[in-house]
Amino acid sequence: MPGQGETTVSVPLTPTRSDLYWRRIFNKYDRDADGKISYAELKEIIESREYEHDLPDNVVEKIMKLADRDNSGYLDFNEFVEMMHNPDFKAVFGHFVARYVHSIVPHRGPVDTTVVSTRSKSIFNYSDGTYEEEYSCWPPAICMILISLVEIVMFCYDAAHGSTTAVGPLAKIFIYNPHKRHEAWRFITYMFVHVGVVHLLVNLLVQLFLGVPLEMVHRWWRVTLVYLAGVAAGSLATSLTDPRVHLAGASGGVYALIAAHIATIIMNWAEMEFAIIQLLVFLLLAAVDIGTAVYDRYWGAGVTNIGYVAHLAGAIAGLLVGIGVLRNLEKRKWEKRLWWAAVILYCCLMLAGILANIFWVDHFPDTKL
Structure with a gap:
């Protein structure tokens, strides 16, 4: 018996x-x-x-x-x-x-x-931490490093030509300029342009410290999709909500990486150590930064032209795309439904943004300048 x-x-x-x-x-x-x-x-x-x-x-x-x-x-x-x-x-x-x-x-x-x-x-208390054990140095996590190097090289090139405020020869080609919206590459390439050393360093630090660990678990192509999705969402959203603003910096992609970490925590909650602490830290970080950007834009001393909408849109895109493409170590029924909801919502939002930029001509400034 x-x-x-x-x-x-x-x-x-x-x-x-x-x-x-x-x-x-x-x-x-x-x-x-x-x-x-x-x-x-x-x-x-x-x-x-x-x-x-x-x-x-x-x-x-x-x-x-x-x-x-x-x-x-x-x-x-x-x-x-x-x-x-x-x-x-x-x-x-x-x-x-x-x-x-x-x-x-x-x-x-x-x-x-x-x-x-x-x-x-839990006899041996080894029930979680499975996610952390998925970190691998092979293949090497070089995608975020390469993107960062391109940003540094472009900034240094413009600095060598006398400009560090996004008006150098390369910045003029790649920055998002609302008067040149027909040059569609600008909706992505603005991520390589930065306004000042501090702007560049902050984005570099965040995308390296967040992007490289994500690459080590989820592989470079998934993280690249998340990053570029945030960049594209940032420019599309900014063009619709703030149509006369020039846009520079990788903040959309950076916030996509922050939100991707949140998506990873949600999808691998049972497999992660200290999941609740990690979730609270990332939420607090994003809330404080976006709140600061909004305050500086409208009420700060010497009102600045910070494109905080790109931050918010990048975060939303990172969350939705992160749920869609990042690895889920143990799939559950509710997570499958969440996956479909995230993918469909992201596709709908992006399609709406693209169509609005194409057909809502009266909303945007003259493109002949």
């Missing part, structure tokens, strides 16, 4: 494809081919180079004690299969061993992941 709070594992008489899969794994672990996995064999696998320093010294003993149902000192095939399916071990043993197993044993058919125990997942 099984103890209270536990369930037994029923093994079908006819081998299934899943049984054959686990049999290959079991045979690989069974070093001496005696039909059993001993404590020494289990420890050898976990302490091999693939798992070096990944598990505390006492974890192997705990795994063996809990998985060895008949206290024989060995794991037979049934006990091994139960261990690999057991959610108590997935957070510790399965997380490190199963990943290695799947990389060295060809997968043949579906793997049965039926839950076989009702005990808590």
Whole structure:
């Protein structure tokens, strides 16, 4: 009779494809081919180079004690299969061993992941932090670095020609100029133009400190989509709400990265460490900066022409596109609905902005200047 709070594992008489899969794994672990996995064999696998320093010294003993149902000192095939399916071990043993197993044993058919125990997942307190473990330095995160280098080179070129206030030879070509809206590239390339050293440094710091970690988890192309989506949304929104304002700087893309972090936290809430703290920090950062920009624009001393709408639009685009394209480590039903809602809403907003810029001619200044 099984103890209270536990369930037994029923093994079908006819081998299934899943049984054959686990049999290959079991045979690989069974070093001496005696039909059993001993404590020494289990420890050898976990302490091999693939798992070096990944598990505390006492974890192997705990795994063996809990998985060895008949206290024989060995794991037979049934006990091994139960261990690999057991959610108590997935957070510790399965997380490190199963990943290695799947990389060295060809997968043949579906793997049965039926839950076989009702005990808590948190026996070893390894239940979250999965997102943080997805960070990888390969391929290298260079997209945000390259964009930053282009911004620096263009700023230095204009500075060498006597201007650091977005009126240099390159700035005139790439800045968003409401009188030259027919030059469509300006809706994107304004991100390379900056007004002063402080403006450049702030954007560089934020996009590097936020963009590079995102690239390490989600890969460069996803982060690039988010960044450019924020840039495009920033210029489109500004052209509609403030049609006579010139626009320079990467703030739309930067705010898209901030919002993308928020999207990542939402979509990977259960897999992240300190998710609530990270969410509050990013929300506070965005709220303070946008609030400051709005105040300086309308009530500050020497009213400035800060395009705060680009900040806000970039953040909205980053949130929506981030939900749509960034990696979601564990998909849930409500997240699928959220994904569709985000993608549809972003596409509708962008289409409306593009069509308004094309057909709402009377809203914008003369383009002949």
